[in-house]
Amino acid sequence: MGLSIVILAAGQGTRMRSDLPKVLHELAGKPLLGHVVDCAEALTADDICVVYGHGAELVEATFADRELRWALQEQQNGTGHAVMQAMPDTADGNAVLVLFGDVPLLMPTTLTRLIDATGMDEMAVLSVDMDDPTGYGRVVREGGNVSRIVEQKDASPEEQAIAEINTGVMLCPAARLKGWLDRLGNDNAQGEYYLTDVIEMAVADGVTVHGIKAGTPEEVMGINDKKQLATAERALQSRLVDELMEQGVGFADPARVDIRGSLTCGKDVFIDVNNVFEGEVHLGDGVRVESNNVIRDSRIGAGTVIHSNCHFEGASTGADCELGPFARMRPGAVLADRVKLGNFVEIKNSNVADGSKVNHLSYVGDTDMGETVNVGAGTITCNYDGANKHRTVIGDGVFIGSGVMLVAPIEIGRGATLGAGSVVSRAAPADKLTVARARQVTVDGWKKPVKKSG
Numbered sequence: 001m002g003l004s005i006v007i008l009a010a011g012q013g014t015r016m017r018s019d020l021p022k023v024l025h026e027l028a029g030k031p032l033l034g035h036v037v038d039c040a041e042a043l044t045a046d047d048i049c050v051v052y053g054h055g056a057e058l059v060e061a062t063f064a065d066r067e068l069r070w071a072l073q074e075q076q077n078g079t080g081h082a083v084m085q086a087m088p089d090t091a092d093g094n095a096v097l098v099l100f101g102d103v104p105l106l107m108p109t110t111l112t113r114l115i116d117a118t119g120m121d122e123m124a125v126l127s128v129d130m131d132d133p134t135g136y137g138r139v140v141r142e143g144g145n146v147s148r149i150v151e152q153k154d155a156s157p158e159e160q161a162i163a164e165i166n167t168g169v170m171l172c173p174a175a176r177l178k179g180w181l182d183r184l185g186n187d188n189a190q191g192e193y194y195l196t197d198v199i200e201m202a203v204a205d206g207v208t209v210h211g212i213k214a215g216t217p218e219e220v221m222g223i224n225d226k227k228q229l230a231t232a233e234r235a236l237q238s239r240l241v242d243e244l245m246e247q248g249v250g251f252a253d254p255a256r257v258d259i260r261g262s263l264t265c266g267k268d269v270f271i272d273v274n275n276v277f278e279g280e281v282h283l284g285d286g287v288r289v290e291s292n293n294v295i296r297d298s299r300i301g302a303g304t305v306i307h308s309n310c311h312f313e314g315a316s317t318g319a320d321c322e323l324g325p326f327a328r329m330r331p332g333a334v335l336a337d338r339v340k341l342g343n344f345v346e347i348k349n350s351n352v353a354d355g356s357k358v359n360h361l362s363y364v365g366d367t368d369m370g371e372t373v374n375v376g377a378g379t380i381t382c383n384y385d386g387a388n389k390h391r392t393v394i395g396d397g398v399f400i401g402s403g404v405m406l407v408a409p410i411e412i413g414r415g416a417t418l419g420a421g422s423v424v425s426r427a428a429p430a431d432k433l434t435v436a437r438a439r440q441v442t443v444d445g446w447k448k449p450v451k452k453s454g
Contacts, residue, residue: 001120002046002094006086009033009101010053010073015225021055023101028236029260029278032223035104042108049086078192080184092175099169102223114212118171123202124210126169128220136165139211146209149196167220370396378403
């Protein structure tokens with residue numbers, strides 16, 4: 001039997017108090033709906049349909065690169081009505097798994113258990129035990145299977161004592177579900193069609209309804225406001241860090257790290273507090289990341305030390321580099337082995353070869369730097385002429401004194417030395433000292449300006 005997945009994502013999310021559709025609010029750097037779609041794709045379904053409504057154009061555009069079917073719910077008339085929009089193009093022979101675009105922490109392993117426990121002409125609901133189930137629909141069982149869902153206001157004292165609650169996630173045979181949806185009514189205070197009503201229809205039709213429990217309440221929590229979003233963020237971060245610690249990664253404080261994408265690590269990696277990893281980041285064996293760094297879409301080579309307060313994006317390093325504190329690598333920064341970047345150094349769109357050092361207060365942009373180069377404090381590659389960028393080429397073994405301006409395009413020969421304070425605008429020959437300074441002049445009779453009164 002094939003699998004069709006329907007993700008309900010049409011709601012406005014008024015409690016978010018935001019113009020952004022609720023399902024596009026970010027959790028760990030990804031829209032809520034993105035987490036649900038990722039989970040759905042992990043199940044290798046025949047068909048994934050997103051039922052959308054509020055902010056439809058923006059929601060669809062955000063996921064334009066994903067293979068999804070879209071069904072518009074113009075009027076939000078309840079969960080049953082939302083599923084109705086997806087059913088016309090759903091194969092009768094498939095099972096239909098209903099997910100929610102604002103329930104982002106569900107794991108594929110949990111849904112696989114739900115699917116594996118359900119036969120061809122059976123139904124299943126995902127439930128969870130809660131310490132305080134007040135306000136939630138209780139799962140009533142008979143003979144181990146689900147017989148109905150009873151809402152808090154309709155529950156007897158015995159039913160209110162039930163700790164197992166309904167999450168809304170369910171699996172149904174498509175042909176059966178279509179028939180049940182056709183019979184749904186909206187004779188209730190909200191005038192809405194409730195998907196949970198199909199459970200009693202299934203039982204009345206003699207269909208077995210399994211109840212499969214999720215591992216924790218956090219996994220099935222829905223996001224309705226910013227407070228719940230923050231709670232989910234901490235829950236997901238804890239899960240991600242736990243997975244890394246199981247792989248051997250060390251953390252000074254697991255609660256003070258944020259992973260907003262994918263972080264992969266080699267052996268003996270240590271991560272200090274207040275680090276943020278965004279996009280695709282890889283840390284090689286033995287990397288040590290000190291406090292307060294932001295690392296985005298970068299690869300850090302084995303044995304590298306990142307001191308505090310650095311910012312890296314779209315960059316890569318070789319092995320045994322030393323970076324920071326207060327260093328910045330911008331997109332296109334590529335460091336070879338044993339490179340050192342010191343405090344307040346910025347590297348952009350440049351290649352720095354083995355053993356070179358840029359220790360203090362320097363900017364290196366659009367540059368190809370050779371091996372064992374020493375760049376003095378305050379050196380700048382002047383790569384922009386106001387209209388175009390130009391490259392600087394620095395040969396192996398070059399020594400650059402402090403406060404040097406390299407006006408690109410320019411080439412500095414192998415083994416050259418550039419005197420401090422030089423503005424170098426023409427090629428410097430190999431193995432020679434080049435100095436380019438204006439003549440020093442002392443002006444007699446000069447007086448300091450005096451601040452005007454009044």
